[in-house]
Structure formats: structure tokens, C-alpha cells
Amino acid sequence: MREVFKNKKVFLTGHTGFKGTWLTMVLNKMGAQVMGYSLKPNTMPAMYDVVEAEKYCQSVIGDIRDKALLEKSILEFKPDFIFHLAAQPIVRTSYNIPVDTFEINTMGTINLLDVLRRLDKPCVAVMITTDKVYRNNETGQAYNEQDPFGGYDPYSASKAAAEIVIDSYRNSFFNPKDYDKHHKSIASTRAGNVIGGGDWAADRLVPDIVRALSVEKPVNIRNPKAVRPWQHVLEPLIGYLTLAAKIYQNPTSFNEGFNFGPNPADVTTVGEMAKMGVDIWGKGRLEFPEQVNQPHEAGLLSLDITKAQTVLGWKPKMNARKALDMTLRWYKAYYQGDDMKIFTNNQIEEYLNN
Numbered sequence: 001m002r003e004v005f006k007n008k009k010v011f012l013t014g015h016t017g018f019k020g021t022w023l024t025m026v027l028n029k030m031g032a033q034v035m036g037y038s039l040k041p042n043t044m045p046a047m048y049d050v051v052e053a054e055k056y057c058q059s060v061i062g063d064i065r066d067k068a069l070l071e072k073s074i075l076e077f078k079p080d081f082i083f084h085l086a087a088q089p090i091v092r093t094s095y096n097i098p099v100d101t102f103e104i105n106t107m108g109t110i111n112l113l114d115v116l117r118r119l120d121k122p123c124v125a126v127m128i129t130t131d132k133v134y135r136n137n138e139t140g141q142a143y144n145e146q147d148p149f150g151g152y153d154p155y156s157a158s159k160a161a162a163e164i165v166i167d168s169y170r171n172s173f174f175n176p177k178d179y180d181k182h183h184k185s186i187a188s189t190r191a192g193n194v195i196g197g198g199d200w201a202a203d204r205l206v207p208d209i210v211r212a213l214s215v216e217k218p219v220n221i222r223n224p225k226a227v228r229p230w231q232h233v234l235e236p237l238i239g240y241l242t243l244a245a246k247i248y249q250n251p252t253s254f255n256e257g258f259n260f261g262p263n264p265a266d267v268t269t270v271g272e273m274a275k276m277g278v279d280i281w282g283k284g285r286l287e288f289p290e291q292v293n294q295p296h297e298a299g300l301l302s303l304d305i306t307k308a309q310t311v312l313g314w315k316p317k318m319n320a321r322k323a324l325d326m327t328l329r330w331y332k333a334y335y336q337g338d339d340m341k342i343f344t345n346n347q348i349e350e351y352l353n354n
Contacts, residue, residue, distance in 0.1 A: 001238075004245040006031035011077055013064060013112065014085030015057060016041045016048040018199040019128075022233050023083060026241070026348055028056040035077045037062055037070065038086055047198025050334065051341045064108035071115045081244055082125040084112050087159075091132070092203045094155035095295045105158035106165065113169040113186075122183040124247045126240050131190050131229060131261065131303050132156040133163050140227065142264065144304035145257045153295065163188055163257070176252040185247045185255050191236035192229030192261035192303050195323060197330020197344065199233075205270055206324070209277045210331045213284040220287050224271030227300045229261040232323035234351045235316050236260040242314045258312065261303035266320040276321055280328050317354055 010027050014020040015036025027034050034057035041048045048054070058077075062069045064086040074082075087105050088094065094101040109127060116125060134143040135150025149164065151157030166188045174184040195206045203222075212219040239260035247254045261267075271288075278284040308314045318326070326347065333343045 001241050001245045002030050004248050005081075005241070008032050008080040009077060010034050010081045010083065011037065011074055011079035012057070012083045012085065013037045014087060015053070015059065016046070017085065017089075018047055018196070018201065019194060019233055019237065020085045021047045021051060021053045021198060022196060022344075023085070023237050023240070024053050024056050025051065025344060026234070026237055029345070029348055029352065030241070032081075034058065035060065035073065035079070037064070037073055039063060043200040045200060047200075050198060051344050064111060065103055067111045067115065070111055071118065074115050074119060078119070078121055079123060081248070082112070082116070082123060083240060083244070084109065084125065084127045088155065089130075090201060090203055091153050091155045092295055094153055094158070098154040101154045102158045102161070105155070106161045109162040109165050113165065113173075116184060117173055117182075119184075122251070124185045124244050124251070125187070126244050127162070127166050127186065127188045128240065129159045129163055129188055129190050130156070131192050131259070131301060133160040133190055136301060138300050140300040140302060142267075142302040142304040143259070145259060145307055170255060174255075176255050179252050183251075185251045187243055187247060187255055188257045189236070189240055189243065190257065190259050190303065191239070192231050194231060194233045194236060195327045196233030197327055197334070197347070198340075205273060206277065206327060209274060209281075210328070213278070213281050214331070214335050216284070218285050218287045219274060219278065220289055221271060221274050224269060224274070224288055226270045227267060227302065228270065228273075229267045229301065229303050230273060230320045230323060231260075231262040231266070231316060232318050232326055234348065235262070235318065235323075238351075239308060239312070239314045242312050246312060254311070258308050259303040259305050260308055260314070261305045262316050262320065262323075264302070266316075266323075267302045268320055273320065273324065276324055277328065280321075280325050317351070
């Protein structure tokens, strides 16, 4: 991957977010030239600011819905790769702002793909969606890439719609059979519940745990029986890069959807993860307040990662406890006043050298 990405131009939407910041730093390790396109960080603190990620990229502060600015940025930069992470990523938030959620997640994807039609050079585009794109029948089955899309809540539906859009543009404008005409390769990826240092978003388990434990307050757990595929952020990011590198080397192959999740044993409940977090932190307690009149969230969710393992040769390196331990070490270092730019780079090196 270092050979593929060294000195390549990479356009990254959502670079100021949690996953986007980690990917920016990983790409810097690979020797890539990164242009980020995103709104300003929307949490305080924000990982992007904490690790001074602006030093690792050329940053454009813009809305994915602003097609004119997006087009200007992409066409002037002339990227070799595009990773599309910009999104409204929170299920519960999508109930409060459903129209914005669809505009950002679905129309934002359309805007990027339509701009890509006007890019006059070869380009590999990896479009990041979510594990929640699958029509979830709550049986606990591990969904594979052939399962139908669906979405109960606006977030899940907006991302499922984005997957349909991606497939439509791939068939209509970026068909691998016509690669010699358009020189574009398009794939989509769906990751599990990602954890890692630097996430301070609302209504997410690990940030909620850290916010409480760092000030010695009890951790309120909302849906302790909900089952999720937990994984450290570096696992799917390396999956995305592996996929992009494979496509770069063979542009008419791998132009499809891929799941990146944990091993089946690490698909566990919110309550179990919370208890593990308190154990790793070393102190603290959990509370399970009664939830009334709450918006619907999926109870059971799991991904089948066989395709990524067999086709791409990718596999997760960490179990749930190791992923959580690595995550909480990051937060402890932050609250201890460590240099988080150095600490984060060391965690990336630790992972890449494993």
C-alpha cells in the first residue's frame, strides 16, 4: 500500500471528522498528498484539532451539498484517489434532522459522483457507507454483500439510498466494461461500529463512557442488550486502503461493495462492551436508566466479512477487548496531557507494524 499511495493525490471528504482524521494521518504515513473537503469539526474537543491534522493535508472547508465548490476543488486538485466519508453519521440525530440527513448522505454522494464524471483523468473512488444499509430483520444474521438494502430510520435509509445511487452511477457512467472510455473505478464499503481515540460524538457508546469516567460520574447505558459489530477505526480504514490499492492495480476488478467488520466472536452487546470499558479504565460504574419514548434503533446487527477476507486478503487484527484497550489508552493519554499527535502516530505505526 505504501508503494501505491506514495506521492499520489488523495481527495478525502469528511477529513475533519473522527474517521477522516485517522485516515488523513494514515495516508500521510503512506506518503500521499491529501486534500480534505469537509465542514469544520462539530465537536469540542475534536480529534482534528487535538492532533493538528491540518498539518497533514490541504484543507478545504466546505459543504458536500455545495456542488460548485466541490467541483472546483476536485477538478483543480486532480486526484488519483477519492475516499468519500462526509456524512451525517448519527442515527438518533437523523430523527431530528431527516431532510438534512438525506441531503448530506444521499445527495452529497450524488454530487461527488456527478463531479467525478467531469474529472479528465483516471481515478479510484471508494465510497464509505455503513453496516446499517442492509434491510435488518433483527434475526441476528450476519449480512453479506448480496443481501437487500433497507432502512428503518432516516440515517439507515439515506445510506441505503446512497448505495443504490453508487450502483446506478457505476452501471450508467463508470461501467468496468467501458473503463477505456471513462477511466474511473467505483467501490463502496460498509463497516461495523467503529471505535477509537478522538471520537467525541454524542450518542455513541465509547465517547459516552469516556465523558463519564473522566470526571468520575456513572456511565448511563441506553440499550445494553443491543448487539453490534465492534472494531477499532484502523481496521476498516486499512480495509478501504487495501481495496483502493487492489483497484488501482487492476482498475476493472473489485468495483463493487465490501463489508469490513470484526470476527464473529467480537459481535457483542452494548452492555458487555460497557462493562469491559469500565474494567479496562480501572474504575467506574454503570447505570441502566429506563428508556421511554425513545426513537427506534436496531437491536441486532452483524456483518459477514467473508468476501473481504477471500477476495482482498484483508482480515481484522484485533478482538473487541484489544480494540477497546487501544481506544481507552488514547483517551487516557489525552486527559493526561500527552502530545496526541505523537501518540496517535505511534498507535498507527503499532498497528501497521503488527
